[in-house]
Amino acid sequence: MAQETLGDLGGTLATVIYVFLGYTSMIAYSSKSGEILFHLLNLPASISGFFFTALFTMLISLGGTRATAQITGQPHILMDANNALELNSGLLLAIEVLAVVYGGWAGSAGSGDWGKIPATIPVMIFSLVYHDLAPVLCAYLGGDLSRIRTSVLLGSLVPLLALLVWDAVALGLSTEADHVVDPVELLMRVQWSGVSLMVEAFSLLAVGTSLIGTLLGFSEFFKEQFLNISWQSPPIQNVKILNKFYGQRKWWGRNKITFAAMAMAVTPSLFVSTAFPDACSAAIDIAGGYCMTMLYGVLPPAMAWAMLDRNSEDTEQKAFSNARPMLLGVGLFACGIVMEQILQDIPLLAR
Numbered sequence: 001m002a003q004e005t006l007g008d009l010g011g012t013l014a015t016v017i018y019v020f021l022g023y024t025s026m027i028a029y030s031s032k033s034g035e036i037l038f039h040l041l042n043l044p045a046s047i048s049g050f051f052f053t054a055l056f057t058m059l060i061s062l063g064g065t066r067a068t069a070q071i072t073g074q075p076h077i078l079m080d081a082n083n084a085l086e087l088n089s090g091l092l093l094a095i096e097v098l099a100v101v102y103g104g105w106a107g108s109a110g111s112g113d114w115g116k117i118p119a120t121i122p123v124m125i126f127s128l129v130y131h132d133l134a135p136v137l138c139a140y141l142g143g144d145l146s147r148i149r150t151s152v153l154l155g156s157l158v159p160l161l162a163l164l165v166w167d168a169v170a171l172g173l174s175t176e177a178d179h180v181v182d183p184v185e186l187l188m189r190v191q192w193s194g195v196s197l198m199v200e201a202f203s204l205l206a207v208g209t210s211l212i213g214t215l216l217g218f219s220e221f222f223k224e225q226f227l228n229i230s231w232q233s234p235p236i237q238n239v240k241i242l243n244k245f246y247g248q249r250k251w252w253g254r255n256k257i258t259f260a261a262m263a264m265a266v267t268p269s270l271f272v273s274t275a276f277p278d279a280c281s282a283a284i285d286i287a288g289g290y291c292m293t294m295l296y297g298v299l300p301p302a303m304a305w306a307m308l309d310r311n312s313e314d315t316e317q318k319a320f321s322n323a324r325p326m327l328l329g330v331g332l333f334a335c336g337i338v339m340e341q342i343l344q345d346i347p348l349l350a351r
């Protein structure tokens with residue numbers, strides 16, 4: 001879409017930004033999973049994060065989406081696992097909230113420091129990273145518009161409700177602290193060890209579901225690139241001949257693009273997250289403050305503006321000319337977020 005509206009330069013820019021977004025997201029998830037598993041199992045964060053990411057990589061490589069399942073003959077491992085993880089996350093969140101309520105529920109009275117908001121913007125934007133799964137979701141549902149709308153609405157409503165509940169819990173816990181403390185740290189201090197276990201388990205499942213969506217979409221992107229350069233499996237006639245004697249070669253020829261795409265998506269991420277186990281916060285700042293803001297805040301208004309200019313003679317497009325002020329406002333707001341992130345990162349780079 002960027003190439004069709006903004007030319008080759010726009011397409012290249014969108015591609016580079018998306019690749020950076022995919023890698024920084026994977027680094028964040030891998031690093032965070034290692035940190036959580038370190039508290040749960042007392043394993044080194046770099047090692048536990050590596051195996052956690054490798055486990056989901058194997059799961060997606062062997063399971064894939066419905067299309068991959070039909071090609072490989074494998075069951076819907078990925079979707080079944082993702083549904084189970086989402087269900088368990090909801091149950092754990094409910095148990096967590098009940099535990100907090102049972103221990104006492106405080107009001108949300110008090111004042112906040114609005115000056116802290118700019119530093120949280122990348123995290124808020126990063127929470128929308130699941131939109132990268134939209135193309136894969138459309139393909140999985142066969143282009144059925146009604147089913148796609150239902151899945152997007154319900155799939156967004158569930159985490160929204162969970163987020164609102166968590167906000168209520170965090171605000172209630174903040175009034176019990178003498179000074180500013182992360183609500184998760186307060187929960188970890190509860191004497192009953194089951195609360196800390198539920199918090200860590202819920203966090204791990206949340207990271208797992210996010211990693212599945214990002215890795216699936218990111219690997220599909222690389223798969224398309226490999227197909228575009230005509231790196232495909234052997235012709236059908238050759239495959240039929242190999243069926244008799246070389247079953248393994250047939251299996252490899254059928255899945256080599258998938259494995260290569262997975263390797264492209266995972267290997268650099270694992271290298272960085274293993275070398276720098278505490279890279280989660282930095283990766284989220286880059287992904288949310290730069291990549292997602294550019295990809296979803298700066299480029300779309302520019303693309304829409306280019307479409308209006310190109311089709312200015314079309315009477316149907318003239319109805320959208322009133323959207324120009326809105327497009328300009330959204331684009332400038334997104335550019336402002338990028339500039340704010342740059343101003344915050346300059347002092348860090350100077351150290």
